[in-house]
Amino acid sequence: MGWRRARCRRSSCKLFFPEDPVKIVRAKGQYMYDENGRQYLDCINNVAHVGHCHPDVVNAAHEQNQLLNTNSRYLYDSIVDYAQRLSKTLPEKLCTFYFLNSGSEANDLALRLARQHTKHTDVIVLDHAYHGHLTSLIDISPYKFRNLEGQKDWVHVAPIPDTYRGIYREDHKDLVAAYANEVKEIIEQAHKKGRKIAAFFVESLPSVAGQIIPPAGYFQKVAEHVHKAGGVFVADEIQVGFGRVGKHFWAFQLQGEDLVPDIVTMGKPIGNGHPVACVATTKEIAESFAATGVEYFNTFGGNPVSCAIGLAVLDVIEKEHLQAHAMQVGNLLMELLNQQKVKHPIIGDVRGAGLFIGVDLIKDKEKRTPATEEAEYLITRLKKEYILLSTDGPGRNVLKFKPPMCFSVQDAKLVVDAMDKILTDMEKEGACEPVRDLQS
Numbered sequence: 001m002g003w004r005r006a007r008c009r010r011s012s013c014k015l016f017f018p019e020d021p022v023k024i025v026r027a028k029g030q031y032m033y034d035e036n037g038r039q040y041l042d043c044i045n046n047v048a049h050v051g052h053c054h055p056d057v058v059n060a061a062h063e064q065n066q067l068l069n070t071n072s073r074y075l076y077d078s079i080v081d082y083a084q085r086l087s088k089t090l091p092e093k094l095c096t097f098y099f100l101n102s103g104s105e106a107n108d109l110a111l112r113l114a115r116q117h118t119k120h121t122d123v124i125v126l127d128h129a130y131h132g133h134l135t136s137l138i139d140i141s142p143y144k145f146r147n148l149e150g151q152k153d154w155v156h157v158a159p160i161p162d163t164y165r166g167i168y169r170e171d172h173k174d175l176v177a178a179y180a181n182e183v184k185e186i187i188e189q190a191h192k193k194g195r196k197i198a199a200f201f202v203e204s205l206p207s208v209a210g211q212i213i214p215p216a217g218y219f220q221k222v223a224e225h226v227h228k229a230g231g232v233f234v235a236d237e238i239q240v241g242f243g244r245v246g247k248h249f250w251a252f253q254l255q256g257e258d259l260v261p262d263i264v265t266m267g268k269p270i271g272n273g274h275p276v277a278c279v280a281t282t283k284e285i286a287e288s289f290a291a292t293g294v295e296y297f298n299t300f301g302g303n304p305v306s307c308a309i310g311l312a313v314l315d316v317i318e319k320e321h322l323q324a325h326a327m328q329v330g331n332l333l334m335e336l337l338n339q340q341k342v343k344h345p346i347i348g349d350v351r352g353a354g355l356f357i358g359v360d361l362i363k364d365k366e367k368r369t370p371a372t373e374e375a376e377y378l379i380t381r382l383k384k385e386y387i388l389l390s391t392d393g394p395g396r397n398v399l400k401f402k403p404p405m406c407f408s409v410q411d412a413k414l415v416v417d418a419m420d421k422i423l424t425d426m427e428k429e430g431a432c433e434p435v436r437d438l439q440s
Contacts, residue, residue, distance in 0.1 A: 103267025211358025
């Protein structure tokens, strides 16, 4: 099977566990099954938000497919019903919705909206950010462009507000001001060059950067600087929206009730695996966009089947209390992982919110050197225990937990017990180098 895929997909399309890939033939809930019927616990798939092949979502798609599927040039109720349901989860100011097919499309449209509304061009992003695979988004994704054509002159990169291994750390007296002032300085330098800021793009919780939790209040301070410069604030919720963070429905709300982004983009979990995406924005920005006289039309965006699926996902989140569940299970998982941090020195940091958690593995407590090889070894061993987990971060040393929202207390205990045994074995076998603590 592997050679057939290699011939038609080529090397740029990567597999999980490329040395021993898993062939998945079906999935249900938080589990995936290979061709031999073996069950794997899925700790990776934030796309299957309410669980793989959730019957309510599958039935909604099937029933609507039998009735009607067309484009939004015709009148049908579901697109309005869906927009109204989404609006109830967002600040009142975000009252206009555009429906699309992917997170990349959503962020590309957000970029167009920002530029049309502000009449400016430049964009500020965080270091290691990833906003999509379209050319326009590669340009604002340091995670990608640093390995391709480099940074465009209209793109400005701010330090990521990582309080564990960033330029300002947990012992700094005012992390919010320190990191926000970096953005302010970028704006001032851009203005000196005659450049103007259209938008600050930010993942509400940076994911590929290593499951980062920005300090509360940082977004508000940055928004203040960006608005003063005539730009807009774009919150990318494509990885972390729809109740994943537990305490709130949207991850940007972790920053405080007074934060209202100008644009919010959604994707991945919105359709539980079906290609749906959305951009929510203000009436003023939408009117600026319409003022061009050029219509916005997306052939498949907001079609009746997609809307039926989107509504079903919202129904399941509500009916099964998945937001509260994410908080309960996520809190337990964080507690169990922090217990492992005390036991295993290789665990330098445990951070997260709800069912979005990162475990930062290190070689050195003082330098916080990424334990890249050890992280790869650990997830390979977990796979042999039928647990699927991935790594990310600039050093590929951060274990990423972002499972389907039906992930249970029992699942959390199972994963942590397996990690404990593997890390203990690694320490005995010398697979983990002794973590140096220069203060001891």
